[in-house]
Amino acid sequence: MSKKQEHATAYWKENIRYLFILLAIWFAVSYGAGILFKDSLNQIKIGGFELGFWFAQQGSIYVFVILIFVYVRLMNKLDKKYGFNE
Amino acid sequence: MTVQTWTYLLVGITFTLYIGIAIWSRAGSTKDFYVAGGGVSPLANGMATAADWMSAASFISMAGIISFAGYDGSVYLMGWTGGYVLLALLLAPYLRKFGKFTVPDFIGDRYYSKTARIVAVICALIVSFTYVAGQMRGVGVVFSRFLEVDINTGVIIGMVIVLFYAVLGGMKGITYTQVAQFCVLIFAFMVPAIFISIQMTGNPIPQLGMGSKLSDGSGMYLLDKLNGLSTELGFAAYTEGKKSTIDIFMITLALMVGTAGLPHVIVRFFTVKRVKDARKSAGLALLLIAILYTAAPAVAVFARTNMFKTVSNQEYAKMPEWFKNWKTTGLLNFNDKNGDGIIQYVADQTQNELIVDPDIMVLANPEIADLPAWVIALVAAGGLAAALSTAAGLLLVISASVSHDLIKKIFVPNISEKGELWAARGAATVAVVIAGYFGINPPGFVAAVVALAFGLAAASFFPAIILGIFYKKMNKEGAIAGMIIGISLMLFYMLKFKFGIFDGGKEAVPTLEKDWWFGISPEGFGSVAMFVNFIVSIIIMKFTPEPPKNVQQIVENIRIPSGAGEATNH
Numbered sequence: 001m002s003k004k005q006e007h008a009t010a011y012w013k014e015n016i017r018y019l020f021i022l023l024a025i026w027f028a029v030s031y032g033a034g035i036l037f038k039d040s041l042n043q044i045k046i047g048g049f050e051l052g053f054w055f056a057q058q059g060s061i062y063v064f065v066i067l068i069f070v071y072v073r074l075m076n077k078l079d080k081k082y083g084f085n086e
Numbered sequence: 087m088t089v090q091t092w093t094y095l096l097v098g099i100t101f102t103l104y105i106g107i108a109i110w111s112r113a114g115s116t117k118d119f120y121v122a123g124g125g126v127s128p129l130a131n132g133m134a135t136a137a138d139w140m141s142a143a144s145f146i147s148m149a150g151i152i153s154f155a156g157y158d159g160s161v162y163l164m165g166w167t168g169g170y171v172l173l174a175l176l177l178a179p180y181l182r183k184f185g186k187f188t189v190p191d192f193i194g195d196r197y198y199s200k201t202a203r204i205v206a207v208i209c210a211l212i213v214s215f216t217y218v219a220g221q222m223r224g225v226g227v228v229f230s231r232f233l234e235v236d237i238n239t240g241v242i243i244g245m246v247i248v249l250f251y252a253v254l255g256g257m258k259g260i261t262y263t264q265v266a267q268f269c270v271l272i273f274a275f276m277v278p279a280i281f282i283s284i285q286m287t288g289n290p291i292p293q294l295g296m297g298s299k300l301s302d303g304s305g306m307y308l309l310d311k312l313n314g315l316s317t318e319l320g321f322a323a324y325t326e327g328k329k330s331t332i333d334i335f336m337i338t339l340a341l342m343v344g345t346a347g348l349p350h351v352i353v354r355f356f357t358v359k360r361v362k363d364a365r366k367s368a369g370l371a372l373l374l375i376a377i378l379y380t381a382a383p384a385v386a387v388f389a390r391t392n393m394f395k396t397v398s399n400q401e402y403a404k405m406p407e408w409f410k411n412w413k414t415t416g417l418l419n420f421n422d423k424n425g426d427g428i429i430q431y432v433a434d435q436t437q438n439e440l441i442v443d444p445d446i447m448v449l450a451n452p453e454i455a456d457l458p459a460w461v462i463a464l465v466a467a468g469g470l471a472a473a474l475s476t477a478a479g480l481l482l483v484i485s486a487s488v489s490h491d492l493i494k495k496i497f498v499p500n501i502s503e504k505g506e507l508w509a510a511r512g513a514a515t516v517a518v519v520i521a522g523y524f525g526i527n528p529p530g531f532v533a534a535v536v537a538l539a540f541g542l543a544a545a546s547f548f549p550a551i552i553l554g555i556f557y558k559k560m561n562k563e564g565a566i567a568g569m570i571i572g573i574s575l576m577l578f579y580m581l582k583f584k585f586g587i588f589d590g591g592k593e594a595v596p597t598l599e600k601d602w603w604f605g606i607s608p609e610g611f612g613s614v615a616m617f618v619n620f621i622v623s624i625i626i627m628k629f630t631p632e633p634p635k636n637v638q639q640i641v642e643n644i645r646i647p648s649g650a651g652e653a654t655n656h
């Protein structure tokens with residue numbers, strides 16, 4: 001295997017690991033907090049919001065935005081690490 | 087100045103702006119026409135994507151639907167934003183690296199097959215046409231209410247404007263008009279939201295106002311007040327909803343995956359220079375979309391509370407001017423069943439006397455809250471910006487599917503660059519005319535099908551693209567079978583449970599609800615069809631030859647971001 005190919009394989013592996021972590025959070029805030037566990041979270045109130053309802057209509061969206069920007073940062077670093085940046 | 091004068095003024099100014107931009111950014115080549123030359127900055131692309139994405143449905147209908155559905159409306163909020171996470175992480179960077187013009191381009195090349203390309207073109211056309219008809223209708227509604235022209239005249243004016251800048255400028259013209267349209271629509275949505283938030287809660291940020299106490303001195307939280315009003319009149323508590331958990335789960339998933347699979351959104355990421363720009367512009371797009379999507383549930387709460395207070399148990403004769411204005415459009419209806427001259431607005435259908443179309447909640451909201459005339463006019467201009475920007479993006483997908491994927495890649499491979507550009511313009515013109523026809527003569531099923539367009543995209547494109555990137559050994563047999571079976575299953579479920587085709591027509595639809603598979607509504611069934619697509623693709627692949635070496639090489643190559651070059655015409 002050439003150097004470049006080795007780099008490409010390692011790069012892809014790390015990328016997949018990031019994807020798993022970020023998508024686990026994506027799933028947890030929307031399907032978890034906003035849908036499956038909404039009723040128990042609704043017992044907690046923050047200001048006028050029941051927490052499960054807040055995740056479904058506000059919180060999950062804020063987390064989605066943050067997730068993409070974290071991904072952008074991680075990948076830009078990864079590109080540099082393996083010399084794929086331009 | 088009156089509302090109408092303001093509306094003519096604001097709509098006139100914004101339309102002149104759009105046309106000015108279109109003339110300045112004419113397309114000179116097919117590359118300009120399909121991908122705006124491939125050098126759009128991440129911020130401009132983020133704004134254009136946001137406008138492309140936020141349609142008449144997001145701007146006009148969504149907050150209204152949520153205000154009637156309460157918690158159940160969350161499916162739209164999570165579904166239509168969460169899809170961008172999938173888009174940014176799983177699709178946009180790789181499709182950009184692949185560097186072609188359209189989604190069928192990717193499917194056709196990755197699966198080395200003309201059949202796959204044709205299947206993809208058909209899916210793209212079905213999804214885009216159903217969607218664009220709804221936009222034209224939205225234009226007509228805004229024109230007829232605010233400018234008091236006939237709804238059909240409204241549709242035709244909209245057609246002419248879109249025709250002008252989509253045909254002349256292609257993707258290049260569309261991109262820069264969408265940037266302007268984003269600014270108009272977000273301003274138009276936020277100004278009334280902020281005004282009303284201050285009015286009701288004293289908090290200028292609607293996202294926070296929604297969870298604040300009322301400023302009427304009662305010391306009650308707004309949401310508690312609304313829950314109380316709703317249950318008092320027999321409706322479900324606002325923060326509870328009444329759909330089953332599995333249905334909420336599946337609808338949200340279908341909308342997310344469908345969003346990530348919509349061709350008119352995906353192609354926007356072909357217009358930036360590098361792979362890292364594609365990632366960044368997906369983040370910016372969602373950030374800009376989130377401004378509207380987090381304000382919409384607040385607007386829904388304000389509007390619902392205001393409406394209860396204004397109409398419930400009030401005398402009909404004392405209703406304000408807007409009530410009568412909207413009654414003449416037919417979107418609001420009052421039938422005094424017990425003849426006491428008082429409006430009974432309750433959940434029980436036998437006693438309820440008021441029917442309100444969810445579409446008017448956003449449009450009438452500023453009037454209900456008694457805001458100044460220019461704010462009301464602004465909402466009209468914003469609604470038009472939202473509808474036109476999405477319509478233009480969809481028309482481009484339709485025209486590229488025809489001129490590039492069908493004419494150039496299949497029927498007339500040696501067509502000249504100039505010929506292809508003219509074919510693209512011709513196809514765009516024909517598409518506008520067809521869309522306008524459906525806007526003027528909406529078949530009864532348009533509204534229903536727009537929601538289902540997401541299911542269709544989820545059941546067809548999404549698995550084929552994901553497998554194409556993440557599963558090197560996926561072959562054409564698997565992908566084609568998956569797409570055909572996925573979209574057919576979705577169409578079957580839709581025809582059976584949404585249109586009642588096999589059980590004697592529309593009237594049978596409500597009685598069929600108990601037969602839903604696993605209790606999943608047609609809106610959520612796209613998720614099931616998507617899983618079926620994945621499974622079928624993988625099983626068929628196991629029994630058929632693996633893809634040629636050079637295709638596997640392409641897959642390895644798109645996984646690495648460097649050397650993307652510009653989108654090419656091969």
